[in-house]
């Protein structure tokens with residue numbers, strides 16, 4: 290395998306002509322490809338416009354009033370629906386871009402509705418019917434440009450979002466545009482083609498400016514990419530309307546391009562509605578993945594912390610707070626585990642029962658604090674005298690037990706003797722006090738002295754009390 294792979298390695302490195310690693314090069318190529326695909330997608334209507342411009346038969350027309358009325362009615366209702374969804378997003382996020390987009394959709398719907406409603410006037414006053422189209426596109430293009438200019442601005446305060454008055458003012462303004470267009474359609478200036486062309490050309494220029502600014506500001510969030518493609522479609526639709534004559538194929542194509550852009554933008558709005566209710570803070574897949582990784586790392590570290598805390602709590606719950614030795618509960622668990630191990634064929638274990646001699650008189654003579662210090666030192670000395678895996682437990686006031694896994698009684702006796710000697714030769718210190726103490730120890734072995742925990746501990750206890758009765762400071766193992 291290596292012989293085959295080896296020549297490929299320098300080849301892969303040679304791919305890197307600009308000092309980029311191969312993965313960066315591939316990334317650059319794929320990102321460029323995606324940009325080209327998006328640009329191609331946005332500009333696809335241009336090829337249709339060019340096709341009709343060069344090959345359209347000027348005699349061909351499709352003048353169908355009912356169809357036009359239905360199409361514009363659908364567009365108007367869709368416009369009002371999108372206005373509502375965009376407004377809901379704005380109410381939630383307060384994003385100024387969404388405020389202006391809501392106004393753009395609302396203005397478009399209120400003006401464009403008359404383009405459909407006045408279809409019947411096409412034969413009497415064509416301008417009354419036609420002019421509402423460019424007027425609605427111009428108004429929407431303007432408001433979408435302002436929307437882009439407000440991209441990334443601070444969200445509006447909640448009380449501002451809920452005010453109805455500004456919305457009513459804007460509705461009034463849009464209705465005024467309706468009236469102005471009707472007046473223009475009845476005035477002599479309407480015969481000047483510059484009127485319609487300036488409105489449509491204005492919409493085209495503003496859409497082009499909008500896309501240029503988007504590209505210059507390098508705004509690449511997923512919804513703003515949709516915004517850019519849609520605005521490009523609006524601009525191209527205006528271009529097609531400029532080149533069209535009412536009812537010819539270019540004219541219908543212009544409607545279709547505009548509708549495509551409109552529905553694409555409405556898709557973006559609904560995406561925002563279902564996610565962050567915002568156009569600027571919706572995340573790309575990469576950002577989401579990075580955030581997910583961050584959150585996962587945070588959760589994992591919190592889990593580790595929780596585990597550490599749980600272990601600490603478990604340790605605390607199983608430990609005697611004064612001496613740090615295991616408590617009775619933990620000791621019993623450990624002995625039971627040993628019993629199971631022995632039952633599975635393991636070597637026997639032994640236990641030692643230890644009781645400090647005449648501890649009451651230490652307390653009486655030196656005080657309780659000194660007694661406490663003696664107990665602490667006693668545990669330390671025991672731990673030092675036994676093996677690391679043997680455990681010391683405090684099972685009563687000055688009563689302790691030591692578990693000696695895999696230890697027969699004779700070995701337990703030797704260990705107990707070592708503990709006894711260490712304690713008897715220790716100088717216990719507490720403040721300025723120095724004192725000595727002794728310990729009595731009883732030992733028992735699993736199997737030999739019983740198989741159940743109660744039996745084994747009882748025998749150890751019995752021997753401990755024999756040690757006491759025989760004069761203390763001694764070990765009894767049989």
Ligand SMILES: Nc1nc2c(ncn2[C@@H]2O[C@H](COP(=O)(O)OP(=O)(O)OP(=O)(O)O)[C@@H](O)[C@H]2O)c(=O)[nH]1
Pocket residue numbers: 611644645646647648649650652656657658659660661664685686687757761
């Ligand atoms: N300082 C201190 N003393 C304790 C603690 N727990 C129990 N004691 C004392 O330990 C003493 C145990 O005394 P006894 O059970 O009479 O036995 P002893 O004096 O050790 O005599 P023998 O066991 O017969 O050798 C009592 O005085 C208890 O108050 C503790 O946590 N700290």
